[in-house]
Amino acid sequence: MAGGEELTLKILVDKAQNKVLFAEAGEEFVDILLSFLTLPLGTIVRLLSMPSDSSQLEFGSLSTLYQSVSALQTKHFWTKVGKDMLLNPRNSAAAQCQKLKIDIDDTARTKYFMCPDMLNDKHAGSPLLSTLEDVKCTCGSLMNTQMELVASDVRLQESTSGVFVTETASFIITDDLQIMPNLLGTTVALLSTHGKTDTKVLEERTLKVGVEEVLNLLRGSLLSKTPLTDLVRQGPFSCNIVKSDTGKYLPRITDSINTNCRRMAVKVLVQKSTKKALLAQVEEEFVDFLFSFLTIPLGSVVSLLGGECSLRSINNLYNSLRSLDAERHIKSQDLKDMLLEPMLAQKFLCKNQILPIREVEAPTLYCVFNGPHSYLIDKRKNSPFFTMLANDLTVTPFSSLSVISALDRLNIPLGDVEEREMSIGMEEVRNWHCHNAFVGTLLM
Template sequence: MDSTATPEQISLRVVVKKRKNRVLYAEAGKDFVDILLSFLTLPLGTIARLVSKDSNTKPCQFGCISSLYASVCNLDPKYLNSETCKQMLLQPRNPMERYNQKLKLNIDDTDPTKYYACDSCFYEDGSLVSSSENLKCECGGHSTFLLTPCKSLLCSGSDQNEIRDTRGYVKETAFFLIAEDLNIIPADLKTILCLLKNLHSKDPPQESTVVLGSNEILDLLKCLLMSKTALTDLLLGKEHSLVDSETSFETTDERRGRESTRTMKMKVLISKSKSKILFAQVEEDFVDQLLSFLTFPLGAVERVLEGNSGLVCVDKLYNSLNNFDSTGDFKSEKMKNMLADLKVAPYFKVNDQMLPIDELKCPSELSYCYSKLVRSYYLTSGKTLFSKPVARGLRMSDPKSPIMEEKSGNGYAKSRTKYMVADDLSVKPFSSHHVLSSLAKFKVHHHDLEERTICVGAQEVLSILKASLVSTSALRIGLNFFDKYY
């Protein structure tokens, strides 16, 4: 790699153990560390979409999340709660969108959030606003009038007043050491002296400067999901030290003691000889839990799995947050807390979400204002610097609802609909055609088939989520650790 960086590139100083063909650590400042932390804010569906693209390396599969995402691409919108639901799942909003927009290298290609007012009741106090275009309003109009959001709307609640600098996460002067597994350590004298002691050998390490562009950052995201040594694989072109999905998945403390009072019934078809789930017949409540996976930020998944997702480099990156000084490295303590407790974007949560991942809330007070300076209508919250509001007391609507309503919609999946979920979490409408074609693919004799009805609660959903990150058999692996099923 050329060591001279352009404005669209980032330079890293790298220390390499040449004989072992291994990156010992890299030195990085704000630009690169902001990018690493931004990976935690990406929804799983966004990651699946990004890693399916070519870069310097080939597209890769993100466990079962890729097949779940692909099945939504192929799903007829009539099987979802509204036409907007499909677009929401394929382009899930990043809850930290505001802080990622000015990253030096931002590989997230999701369209920025836009807001639309009803074309009929636009000037009325209490009218409805949506983050999705062309939704039907309760007055009979449609949300087609584009509004420019004030910066405060791109951040939630009190955060908008406490963190005004929206370019990334760490301070301009912060300096870090990054291990090959993406463990980030803020650099100080003690850390550097410890490294010098550990690196003392007859084979002294070599230093070099490398330059990263957008393709390399996308390559790093792919390595993050597949490897135990992402930085070495990226910078030295080394083959991935792949995570073994079968051995990396273990029952851990994050599921113990969390008995759910709510369960969902599902019918599973099992191959008795292989002790394998072929597919499940489920209703909309279970499908909503699966579709929600696509909207979860990677860091939020790490939190509910207590930093033990089975993706080694992701675990190291997330747990690195504990190494940071809240005010010395981050812009504020609030910023660190936001990254440690990531939420889904507003209106992306289903009402009956079984996992403890919350949703950002939109400001309760909204109004339209007109700026003569730029001749544009602005959507703002609270006090405004613009002229007198055109309309006050506006209500944000849930785009998942078939008709814009003040209350939240139920979820993504169409109610009273049966679905077929494969072992890799691909979702289809339930039909005899899909059943027969699946059985033909598995080549199993009907005497080898057994149908069982099982109950699934929060623990099982969490187990399936964890298995979906590291395998292509999320139902089999995720439920296999619950002995009552097998």
């Protein structure tokens, strides 16, 4: 993190209520707000749940899922790298976010490793380069020789300032994170909406924004309807989480769900008296799919839910971006599209990903010696693995004793449970928005 960086934000406050009506900001602050959409869910949980953070928070099943990955031993993953990838998922827009005035994502940037024996003739047509350290090359050697990447994203070379929005743009940001162009009519309309006719009750203030303030804004965007006011008051967030009404259907997922994915078998232990799912025994592909939620960017979750997730301030941020003109306010249509549907980082797409999410394409890289060579990425092999999954998405290695212990904790008699089998495929995932298991409800 760029801990020493700081910027100023002009805000208009209702003195009587000590409430922020709106803020006036340039491209630096708006770039930071929009970058929230690029953060993987696992990164958000990690950043806002650090032990050193006195206001660390839990985010429902999403935090439980992250804690499950952290608690599982390395032997349950393909490699130690696999576990680290889930606990510290990379941002596919990291190259852009590195230019932010304040970048709160401290995830290690992508590195490239090659086989130390790459000049050997037997490597012809073999994978020689990996973004993961100590992956085994086809020759048997470990890819642990780090390569320096000189080339950079072309879009970052187009301008020396600004990241997502144009350098000269000015914006009005409401207390609940609606972003709109800074126009005279907008200011008057907002004051009228708040019923403010006496300018004497209004006060202009200047707010210093650093790393802690940006982290608090991220936290507030997830938990509060008034994140700017909460930031000014420097107290606990109002925590007015806007959830979907009970029984109300969230928007259906697009029909572009991956139809090539295999159906996944799940054995579920159900309480007969309440019909409530208690525990499930699942295979590795389902666990991979579930853990992959941690790698999905926040903006992709909102996109999957049709721009209507359970978080009001995030909805406002996302839909404000939709309405901004790609020619006048955003630096390019490509950048706008990247924010509206951020992709997974390279090598983070799980094998049986049912959701319509893509990963960024691997760049074509060339070695500066012995002529140009394009490199491929190594692939992993499969092996069976069974896991126990609780209804709150706690994931643990499966054992019969763990089932008994779980039922004991839940105070459910053995005579009140039954086993059922189900098959998970694209139709079930398409309709998961009705249940607690879908990724949209992880943030509720």
